[in-house]
Amino acid sequence: MGSVLKRSEFSWEEYFSDKKKGGHRFSTEEFLTKEANEKLFHLNGGKTLLDFGCGAGELLIHYVPKYEKVIGSDFSRSMLFEAEKKILEQKYGNVDLILADDKTIWDELNLKFDRITATEVVQYFTPEQLEDFIHNASEYLNKDGKIVLFDIIDPKLYYLWKIGWFSHNFMSWNIFVRAYVGCVRRILAFLRNQPGDIIGNSHSPHLVGKIAHRNGFQMECVKSMYYEYRYHAILSKIA
Template sequence: METVFKKSKFSWEDYFSDKMKDEHRFSTEESLAKEAKEKLFHLNGRKTLLDFGCGAGDLLIYYVPHYEKIVGVDFSSSMLFEAEKKVRHHKYKNVDLILADNRTVWEKLDTKFDQITVAGVVQYLTPEQVDDFILNASAYLNEDGKISFFDIIDPKLYSLWKIGWFSQNFIHRDIFLRACTSCLKKISAFLENRPADTIGNSYSPQIIEKIARKNGFQMEYAKSMYYEYRYHAILSKIS
C-alpha cells in the first residue's frame, strides 16, 4: 500500500498558544518603561487605544495612564492571562482584554479608536493579512486616528544584525561562517516545516508604504531606538 507523508501545517497561533512572556531585548522594568515611552511619543495621546497583539501586557500597562479607555487584544490565551494579572495588580479599571486574532477581532469590537497600535506583530502576518488588517482597522478609527505598526523587521538591517555587524566585537572574517550557518538553519527549517527564525517575517519600509497607500494611508517612517534592525510605520489617512 502506498502511503503519502504529509507535514503538519505550522501556525503562529500554535507556536504562541502556551507562551507566557513577551519577547523584548531587555525585560527589566526600567527598560520596558523606556521602550513604552518611545512608543507613547509616536502615539501622541488622545482618548482611546486599541493595542492589537498586546501579549503579556508588558507595554500595555505603561499606556493605560495616558488613555481614558484601552482594549488589549491577543490570540494567545496564556499571554492574555499574564496581561490580566498585570492589569489587576495595577488596579486599572479602564482596560478590556479580548482573545482574538487579526481575522476575528473586528467582530468583537463595538467602538472606534483614536489610536490602533500593533507592536512586534507584523512579522507574523503575510502581506495579504497586513493589507486586510489596515482595511479593517480603518473602519474602526475615529477622525484623524492613526495606526502605528511598531518594531517591523527591516530585512536588510536584520541580515546585518544577524551576522553581528552592529556588535562592537564584529570580526569581518566571521561573515562567511555566519552566512553558512544561517543557510544551514534555513535548509533545516524548510525540511522540518518550521520557520527559519522564530522572530518571523521581515518587510522593507517600501512594502508597508505601498500597502498603506493602497488603503488610503500615508506612512511616516521612524527607526526604532532600541532595536537596530527594526522600524516604526505610523499610518494616517490621506486627506
C-alpha cells in the same frame, strides 16, 4: 500504492499558545519603561487605544494610564493571562482584554479608536494579511485617528544585524561563520516544519508604504530606537 506523508501545517497561534513573555530585548522594568515611552511618543496622544497583539502586557500596562479606554487583544490565551495579572496588580479599570486574532478581533469591538497599534506583530503577517489588517483597522478609527505599527523587521537591516554588523566587536570573518550557522538553522527548521527564521517575516518600508497608500493612508517611517533592524510605520489618513 503508497501514500505521501503530509507534514502538518505550522501555526503561529500554536507556537505562541503557551508563551508567557513578549519578544523584548530585555525584560527588566527599566528597559520596558524606556521602550514604552518611546512608543507613547510616536502614538502622540488620543483618548482611546486598541493594542492588537498586546502579548503579556509588558507595554500595555504603560499605555493604560495615558488613555481613557484601552483594549488589549492577543490570540495567545497564556499571554493574555499574564497581561491580566499585571492589570489586576495595578488595579486598572479602564482596560479590557480580548482573545482574538487578526480576523476575529473586529467582530469583538463595539467602539472606535483614536489609535490602533501593534508591536512586533507585522512580522507574523503575509503582505495580504497586512493589507486586510490595515483595511479593517481603518473602519475602526475615529476622525484624525492613526494606525501605528511598531517594530517591523527591515529585511536589509535584519541581515546586517544577523551577521553582527551592529555589534561593537564586529569582525569580518564572522560573516562566514554566521552565514553557515544560518544555513544550518534554516535546514533544521525545514525538517521540523518551522519557518526558516522563528522571528517571522520581514517587510520593506516601501512595501508597507504601498499597502498603506492603497488603503488611503500616508506613512511616516521612523527607525526603532531600541532594535537596530526594526522600524515603525505611522499611518495617517490622506486628507
